[in-house]
Amino acid sequence: MADSSPQDQPDLAARPRRLPLQAYFALLVALFFAAAATATVYVHLQTRHDARHDAVAEARFAAAAGARQVGGELTAIRAAVGQLAASPQLKNGVADANGCSLLYSRTGPDDLSHIDILRPDGTVACSSRSGPRPGTLAGYAGEAWVRRAGKGPVTAAPVVDRATGKKVAIQARPAPGGHAIVAGFLDLEELGPDLASRYAGGHPVEFLATSGDGRTVLARSRDARRWVGAPLAGTPFAAGRDGVRRRDLDGNERLYATSAIPGSDWRVYAGEDESAVLVSGRTLERRELAIILAGLVAFLLVALFVYRRVAKPIARLGESVRSASGATPQTVAVEGPTEVAALAEDINGLIASVDRELAERRRAEGEAQSLASIVEASGDAIIGKTLDGTITSWNPGAERMYGYMAAEVVGSSIDVIVPPEKRRELAEILARLGAGEDLPPFETQRVGKGGRTIDVSLNVSAVRGPDGTIFGSAIGRDIGKRKRVEEQLRRSEESYRLLFERHPGPMWVFDPETLRFLAVNETAIRTYGYSREEFLAMTVADIRPEEDRADLLRTVAELEHGQASGGTWRHVKKDGAVIDAQVSSHSIDFGGRPARLVLSQDVTEQRRLEEQLLQARKMEAIGSLAGGIAHDFNNILMIIRTSGALLRRRLDEEGVDAQLVHQIDDAAERGAEMTHQLLAFSRQQVLRPQVTDLNAVVEDTLGLLHRLIGEDIAIRWDPAGDLHPIVVDRSQLVQVILNLAVNARDAMKNGGTLTIRTAGVELDEIYAGEQAGIEPGPYVLLQVTDTGTGMDEDTRSRAFDPFFTTKGEGGTGLGLATVYGIVKQSGGHIWLYSEPGMGTTFKAYFPASGAAVQPPAAPVPAGVLEGDETILFVEDEEAVRPLVAHALGSYGYTVLSAGNGAEAMEIAGRNGDSIDLLLTDVVMPGMNGRELAERLVERNPALHVIYTSGYPADTIVRHGIAEGRADFIEKPYLPDELAQKVRAALDRRPEG
Secondary structure (H helix, E strand, C coil): CCCCHHHHCCCHHHHCCCHHHHHHHHHHHHHHHHHHHHHHHHHHHHHHHHHHHHHHHHHEEEHHHHHHHHHHHHHHHHHHHHHHHCCCHHHHHHCCCCCCCHHCCCCCCCCCEEEEECCCCCCCEEEECCCCCCCCCCCCCCCCHHHHHHCCCCCEEEEEEHHHCEEEEEEEECCCCCEEEEEEEEECCCCCCCCHHHHHCCEEEEEEECCCCCCEEEEEEECHHHHCCEEEECCCCCCCCCCCEEECCCCEEEEEEEEECCCCCEEEEEEEEHHHHHHHHHHHHHHHHHHHHHHHHHHHHHHHHHHHHHHHHHHHHHHHHHHHHCCCCCCCCCCCHHHHHHHHHHHHHHHHHHHHHHHHHHHHHHHHHHHHHHHHHHEEEHHHHEECCEEEECCCCHHHCCCCCCHHHCEEEEHHHHCHHHHHHHHHHHHHHHHCCCCEEEEEECCCCCCCEEEEEEEEEECCCCCEEEEEEEEEEEEEHHHHHHHHHHHHHHHHHHHHCCCCCCCEECCCCCCEEEECCHHHHHHHHHCHHHHCCCHHHHHHCCHHHHHHHHHHHHHCCCCEEEEEEEEEEECCCCCCCCCEEEEECCCCEEEEEEEEECCCHHHHHHHHHHHHHHHHHHHHHHHHHHHHHHHHHHHHHHHHHHHHHHHCCCCCHHHHHHHHHHHHHHHHHHHHHHHHHHHCCCCCCCCHHHHHHHCCCCCCCHHCCCCCCEEEEECCCCCCCCCCCHHHHHHHHHHHHHHHHCCCCCCEEEEEEEEEECCCHHHHHHHHCCCCEEEEEEEEECCCCCCCCCHHCCCCCCCCCCCCCCCCCCHHHHHHHHHHHHHCEEEECCCCCCCCCEEEEEEEECCCCCCCCCCCCCCCCCCCEEEEECCCCHHHHHHHHHHHHHHCCEEEEEHHHHHHHHHHHHHHHCCCCCEEEEECCCCHHHHHHHHHHHHHHCCCCEEEECCCCCCHHHHHHHHCCCCECCCCCCCCHHHHHHHHHHHHCEEE
């Protein structure tokens, strides 16, 4: 290596004065000493703080445990006092000393408490204290708390116990009737020491119990006899004072915690002795300071070692570098110790790094040119600016976005494109750029040429130039079109969201793969009872009954995307109620994934009403059919019964032929009874309602019921008092009772109990809304209950159907059908409840009436049946008409027969006022019986009218018969019955 000339050597005197390496090591040691001193102070302060903190935590635990202990004592005493005061043996215990042990056998002993039973004068009758007998114990006569305890529960503390001389807390209450006072005593002088022995845990912890108003000491673990009952005024524990660190009642510094006693307004304080706490903290402090000192010594040794191993080799390396500084070669020889060799290698690496940096700079300049081309071609607006807002670059994209050419704005302030309301935002951006901060992308507004507002997305970065100068680079993109689309989408989503949330029907969205709810509306929350959070943690299977979930999974699996579905399913609400829900679902995209939108409608009530309507229509249709059959059958029975009656008159009553006629008549009578039942079921029979006392009817029927149902069935009659009367046909009401009783008898083959009960009830609008055809208001209930075999669901649903029977060939299937028809025709409602093996209950509701009860009608005595008046008889049945005319003629009447209304009008026109009575069928083709009667009575007001029919289909006629304004005889009838009805009508003067 060539020698350097003196001119090439650096001027050492011109170098700035620097500290030697030894000075730096000395400074490092001084700093470590300072850190050690700081750590020493910190340890001292922290150990004291930690000791106090741990002491306060222990005091809190002790205070809470003590409060629970005292609260438990008070609660136990209160419970024992209440139990003894309510004991039925208390009175005997007061009178008999031997009863005392029996009373206290349930309370048990306690070291801190005892219970006394006092007489009203304050003397002790019984005591849980061991020792003298109660009679020898000091009493409490004259004590204020005894007088107050005679009137009600008393809590007093502190009070001097006369029996022990100690200060105690008393809980007392009188026994019912005032014959004794039960008092529980808690020893307050022993309470504090007891708490200390339980919860001090070997620490010098003081316990103090005070009254809730902070005025009185109730217990203390130290010097208890002196302090219990002492006032707290002027002490750190007086009312309104607080704080952890305070002096105890003896003036010693303690760290206190407090806790309220459960079930009382008392408070418990637990205090740790601060001096003892700090003594234990100093032990820890000394241990930590020893560790710091050991660390300091170790550091000094290490520093000395490092100095000796590093400083000298570095000095030799410096000499080597200085000797090579003027040489042509650009590398330094790698020699010397390991550290020096490593440093030499680093220097050589630095030289190579400089070469690489130069090459990298040339490459970067090329890339910068390429980047400039990209900036120029970019569609985004790319703008450069200084930190004072001066525009330094403006690419073609900015020209297109803002409308300014580069020559117009470069060198100008960036304010030219910033709206006034965004100037503060710009200032914040420039300030953050000055700090070298890159801003996250954000959206804002800018102003283009001509003042148009542009919504832009900006990406602003701090760029450092070659000289270290910071300037800003902003890349902007016009997002106006996107914002408009987003706004339209937001409004659309808001509209759909409002439609979803405010839809009157329950709606939800679920995942068809997991079945999990994704969204629910408010109506679904109200309908099903789950909160939104509960819904979103559930699946749609959770609102289906267990037995329906397999069908749900199969249905969902079969649905294809885009396919709509619907149907009626059973859903389970949160309260367990099962409803019928009609649902429709459609495929939607929800949050970027396929989902199903479901609309549900509760159709439980609708389906119930539909079932009731179908049942009503079925019963109406069956009733119409039964009524038609009864009408035609009545005409046939008319022929049989009338012919039999006429034939019986001509035959010897003892002959064989007469017996045959009797059998024919008996069969016809049974057929007539069946038609009556059919008409009752179809609600087309003629009723003669009157104001009736239901209780009286049942009582009159009881004798018949006993004979009817047999001795192995007990009848229990439970009438209600002050029962409203009802308006019914009394004979039909008896039929209802008998049919229900017979049905109950047949269900109790091995005997049982038949209960008949009456009651006044009020059917509200809710019940009426659930039962078709029922009006709300007062009703009278007839309830018949048996203990028989009961019915299953299928039998219950068909119980009132005509000809349905479970009795085999022995049943007609008309008993309950007749009951149903009579109750319905009477304006009532009948309800059935039964379970297999649980018996059956029928409840018939009749509208209550405010009218007075009418006595039963007296039977009309039979009189003379013959007469010589003229009767116009109108009957459309060809076979019936001659027989009835012949029967009337046999009683002496002149009979004019007609087959329809027109023929009757013609006959009446020929005979004028000679006709005395019109006997007409109600149901006839063409002109019916009512229209015929109205026309003839208009001509002849004195004309008597009797209607006859198997059932009066004409409503006006039916109402007239029910109200007693029209005479009526029901088919089939016997000649004598007809003659009696005709004679009675003719003998009665016509009204008006």
